[in-house]
Amino acid sequence: MTENEKDFTIQNYLEFLENKKLMGSKCKDCGTLYTPVRKLCPKCDTANMEWVEMSGKGELAAFTSITVGTPYFIQKGYDRNNPYCFSIIKLKEGSMISAQLVGVDEKNPETIKIGMPVKVKFLETEIKGETKTDLGFEPI
Amino acid sequence: MTKLARKVALVGAGMSKFGNHFPVKRNPDLWIDAWLNAKESVDNGIEPKDIDACYVGNYSSDLFNHQGHLGPQMANLVGLTPKPAPRFEGACASSGIALRQAIIAIASGIHDVVVVCGVECMTELPTAGVTDVLATASDSLFEYPAGATFPGLYGTLASAHFKKYGTTAEDLMRVGIKNHSNGAENPYAQMQQSIKDMMNSKMKRYEKEGREIPDWSDEFDFLKSSANPIIAYPLRLFDCSLITDGSACLFLASGDKAKKFTDTPIWITGTGQGSAALSLHDRDSLTSFIAAKEASRQAYQMSGLKPKDIQIAEVHDCFTIAEIVAMEDLGFYEQGKAVEAIKNGESKRDGSLPINTSGGLKSKGHPVGASGAAMPVEIFKQMRGVAERNRQVKFDVERALTHNLGGSGGTCVVTIYQK
Numbered sequence: 001m002t003e004n005e006k007d008f009t010i011q012n013y014l015e016f017l018e019n020k021k022l023m024g025s026k027c028k029d030c031g032t033l034y035t036p037v038r039k040l041c042p043k044c045d046t047a048n049m050e051w052v053e054m055s056g057k058g059e060l061a062a063f064t065s066i067t068v069g070t071p072y073f074i075q076k077g078y079d080r081n082n083p084y085c086f087s088i089i090k091l092k093e094g095s096m097i098s099a100q101l102v103g104v105d106e107k108n109p110e111t112i113k114i115g116m117p118v119k120v121k122f123l124e125t126e127i128k129g130e131t132k133t134d135l136g137f138e139p140i
Numbered sequence: 141m142t143k144l145a146r147k148v149a150l151v152g153a154g155m156s157k158f159g160n161h162f163p164v165k166r167n168p169d170l171w172i173d174a175w176l177n178a179k180e181s182v183d184n185g186i187e188p189k190d191i192d193a194c195y196v197g198n199y200s201s202d203l204f205n206h207q208g209h210l211g212p213q214m215a216n217l218v219g220l221t222p223k224p225a226p227r228f229e230g231a232c233a234s235s236g237i238a239l240r241q242a243i244i245a246i247a248s249g250i251h252d253v254v255v256v257c258g259v260e261c262m263t264e265l266p267t268a269g270v271t272d273v274l275a276t277a278s279d280s281l282f283e284y285p286a287g288a289t290f291p292g293l294y295g296t297l298a299s300a301h302f303k304k305y306g307t308t309a310e311d312l313m314r315v316g317i318k319n320h321s322n323g324a325e326n327p328y329a330q331m332q333q334s335i336k337d338m339m340n341s342k343m344k345r346y347e348k349e350g351r352e353i354p355d356w357s358d359e360f361d362f363l364k365s366s367a368n369p370i371i372a373y374p375l376r377l378f379d380c381s382l383i384t385d386g387s388a389c390l391f392l393a394s395g396d397k398a399k400k401f402t403d404t405p406i407w408i409t410g411t412g413q414g415s416a417a418l419s420l421h422d423r424d425s426l427t428s429f430i431a432a433k434e435a436s437r438q439a440y441q442m443s444g445l446k447p448k449d450i451q452i453a454e455v456h457d458c459f460t461i462a463e464i465v466a467m468e469d470l471g472f473y474e475q476g477k478a479v480e481a482i483k484n485g486e487s488k489r490d491g492s493l494p495i496n497t498s499g500g501l502k503s504k505g506h507p508v509g510a511s512g513a514a515m516p517v518e519i520f521k522q523m524r525g526v527a528e529r530n531r532q533v534k535f536d537v538e539r540a541l542t543h544n545l546g547g548s549g550g551t552c553v554v555t556i557y558q559k
Contacts (some may be wrong), residue, residue, distance in 0.1 A: 010281060035421075036267040036282050062303075062426050064295030065373040066287060071272055073287045080369070086287040088296060088421050096421040098279075098286040109373040134285050 008039035008049050018133045020122045022056055024095060025049040035095040055092050056120030058137070063087035063101055065109035076125055083107060089118060089137050103138035143442060144247035147395030149405035150557065152186060153520035154178030155513075158330045158505035161271075162263040167201060167210065168217050170387035170507075171259045171501075175218050178255075178389035181520070183402040186391055188219035188519045191399075192251035195242045196227040197235025197258045199509035203273040205264050207211055214257045217511035229509075231277035233460060234258070235388065236512025236544030236553030240411045242392050250434040252394045258513025259387040270383050277547035281425035292461040293420060293548040295372035300426035301461060302374065305476035309374050312460040313363045314482050316369060316502055319457060322489060323499020325531035330382050330505030335359045342367060348456070359533075379460040384505030388513035405524050410445065410556030412438025418550045432469035434541070439554040447471035451537050452493070452522055454515035456545035457500040463487075466543050467495065470554070489531060497531050512544035512553060519557050 006012045008025050013036050016023040017056045026033050027041035028048045035054065040047050066073070067083045085101035102121060104112050116139055123136040154177030156170045165173070179186060194215035203208045215225035228237040235258025242254040262270050274290045283293070301307045316335065323335070333341075339349040339362040346353050357363040368376045391401070398405040414434030417423050423430065440446060447470060456468070457463035467478035472493060481487060487495040498504045498518035501511055519540045521527040537559075544553045 048541060062296045062300040062420075064292045064375075065370070066289055066292045066295070068267075068271065068289065068291070068370065068371050069270065070275055070284060070287060070289055072285070074268075078287075082285055083370075083373075086283075086289075086292045087295060089427065090486075098283045098288065098419060098421045100286050109370075114299060 006051065006053070008037050010037065013037040017122070017135060020133065022054040022120055022135065024052050024054055024093070026052045033093050033095045035091060035097045054120070057140070058089045058091040058118055060101065060112070060114050060118055061088045061090040061096055062115050063104045063112060063116060075127065085109070085112070087137065097135065099135040099137045101138070102136045144243070144269035144409070146249060148243050148246045148408045149395060149398035149400040150390060150392050150516060151398050151405050151458070152182035152394050153389070153517040154181050155328055155388040155517045156386050157382050158507060158514070159329050160263050160330070161385040161541040162261055163387065166264075166380045167205060167207070167259050167261045168213065170261060170385060171214050171257055171389070172217055174257070174259070174387035174389040178391060179499045181402070182391060184400065186432035186551045191220060191223070191239055191253050191255050192502050193224040193245065193254045194218070194220045195238040195254055195256050196225060197238035197509050197512055198227055198293060199229060199234045199260055200357070201261070201274055203276065204260070204262055210259070213364040214259065218255070220255070222470040230551040231510045231546035232456065232506070233512055233544045233546030233553050234509040236549050236555070237413065237551070239390060239513060239516065239555060240413055240553050243408055243411050246392055246394050254392050254396045256390040256392065256513050257387065258520060260509040262383050262507060263385050267383065270326045277550070279285060282421070283419050289370035289372060290548070291375050291459065294461055297426055297465070297548070298374050298461040301465065301511070305479070307464065307479050309364075310322055311464065311479040311482060312330055312374070312379050313360060315457065315460040315463045316360050316363070318482070318488055319496050319500040319502040322391065322497050322501025322531055325529040326499045326504055327528050329499045329503055330384050335363065335378065346366070374461055374558045375461070381458045381501035382508035384507040386505055386507035386510050386514070388510050388517050390513055394404035398399055404524065406520055407558045408555060409558045410443030410554070411438035412436060412442070414438070414552050414555045417552050420469055422549060426471050428465055428475060429552060430543065431552035431556070432466060432543060432545060435554040436470050439541070443556040445539060445556060449539050450493070450541045451535070451539050452497060452519070452533060453495050453541040453543065454498060454500070454518050455495055455543040456511070457502050458506060458545065460502065462545065463495065463500065466545070470541065470543055489533060490500055494533050497527065497533060515544060516555065516557070523557060523559055
């Protein structure tokens with residue numbers, strides 16, 4: 001099955017992510033790009049999409065450094081003394097996406113600058129013997 | 141947006157004491173407290189036989205208490221079986237939605253008198269569990285795997301507001317200081333203490349324990365210290381609302397039925413509701429809430445009022461940054477200008493536009509599904525001039541507004557009240 005024969009489902013998006021590909025869907029009618037994937041373009045009310053691979057480059061739009069994390073991130077080893085950054089990235093292609101921001105000084109978040117250029121970093125986490133890939137970004 | 145087809149009045153409003161009540165009090169106990177409290181506020185009395193339906197707002201009894209289907213349970217407790225008892229969910233805007241639906245039902249003529257129940261019992265779970273349940277109001281597919289918590293999402297929005305408008309951590313602290321000073325005057329609030337009093341009692345405790353007394357000259361020193369740890373940068377502990385158990389109860393009646401209950405009804409003249417993409421990354425703005433702008437646009441248009449006509453407001457300060465954004469979304473101030481007004485004291489009890497005289501979610505507490513019904517309780521009291529202790533505003537309140545936000549702004553309900 002080629003990329004564009006795959007249905008525009010969340011599962012297929014996540015499978016791309018597991019294979020270290022950040023994919024979006026582009027409306028063939030109006031050109032709007034969606035990350036993560038959407039099957040229906042809410043602007044056109046049409047389901048006329050194509051898969052597009054993102055360059056993985058963008059800039060930091062907004063972020064936080066979290067000391068009291070979610071159970072998933074606590075499981076990953078983050079805590080009050082080892083905070084992590086949740087961020088919103090504005091991709092070079094124009095859409096935004098949520099991701100963990102790594103390679104920054106989470107304990108001194110005032111050093112992290114909105115607008116700084118970032119690139120994708122696929123983050124592998126091993127949980128119960130299985131490896132899972134999550135979306136991350138790091139400063140260029 | 142036309143006016144309501146029939147007039148709708150708020151004829152009674154009350155609430156339980158907000159606080160950390162589990163297991164002494166659970167959803168049914170909290171609701172009965174609110175019901176009895178609200179009944180006392182109805183001048184000529186109200187009985188179950190007067191009421192056509194019970195509209196319940198609750199976010200997540202399913203996950204907090206392993207109890208779904210709360211509507212009929214709450215209705216039965218106050219003698220309303222077999223009347224209709226639907227439950228409404230929209231995260232922290234759940235009972236704001238129940239209120240709006242009750243208004244619509246009365247305006248349409250389907251019902252004449254509806255009781256609105258807002259209820260939530262959160263402390264049955266430990267803090268980590270509560271955080272996880274609240275996170276389900278955000279996007280669990282794409283925000284949660286990136287580490288989003290609720291404070292985290294509002295911290296993210298705050299970072300964007302800081303960058304765009306130069307808002308600072310001190311600006312956020314001013315909101316918390318104000319709301320706690322209001323909550324100190326509210327006998328129903330969870331934390332009835334000003335931040336200065338908390339600071340002083342902490343210093344006294346350190347002295348008593350023989351520890352080094354911190355060098356805090358004012359609240360800002362205290363709030364910038366390790367006594368107020370970062371939860372989700374730039375938000376610290378005292379930028380976050382509380383984890384709360386509580387309930388609120390509102391009695392609504394059609395224009396002709398209202399006279400039976402009181403000679404001084406509070407008229408509801410505007411209601412609006414808006415929505416937004418659940419994920420922040422799917423929105424055009426990270427510094428305002430489109431759902432709030434849309435809800436307020438509808439409510440203003442319906443009531444014929446403008447932002448400058450509003451004299452007091454209860455807004456959804458689930459985090460201090462949210463109060464700042466609400467002041468801008470509601471049109472009280474231009475984008476980026478609310479912090480200046482806060483610095484000038486305009487939103488204080490004695491200011492030109494008092495906001496959250498109840499103490500807000502910050503100090504009164506935030507039992508998520510009950511907050512939307514608790515806001516009108518404060519408005520009801522302020523408009524009647526009966527707010528307790530020292531928090532009654534010093535002018536006659538003729539026009540007021542409530543702003544109830546769901547989750548990270550995916551839902552917003554705005555309601556306008558007039559005498």
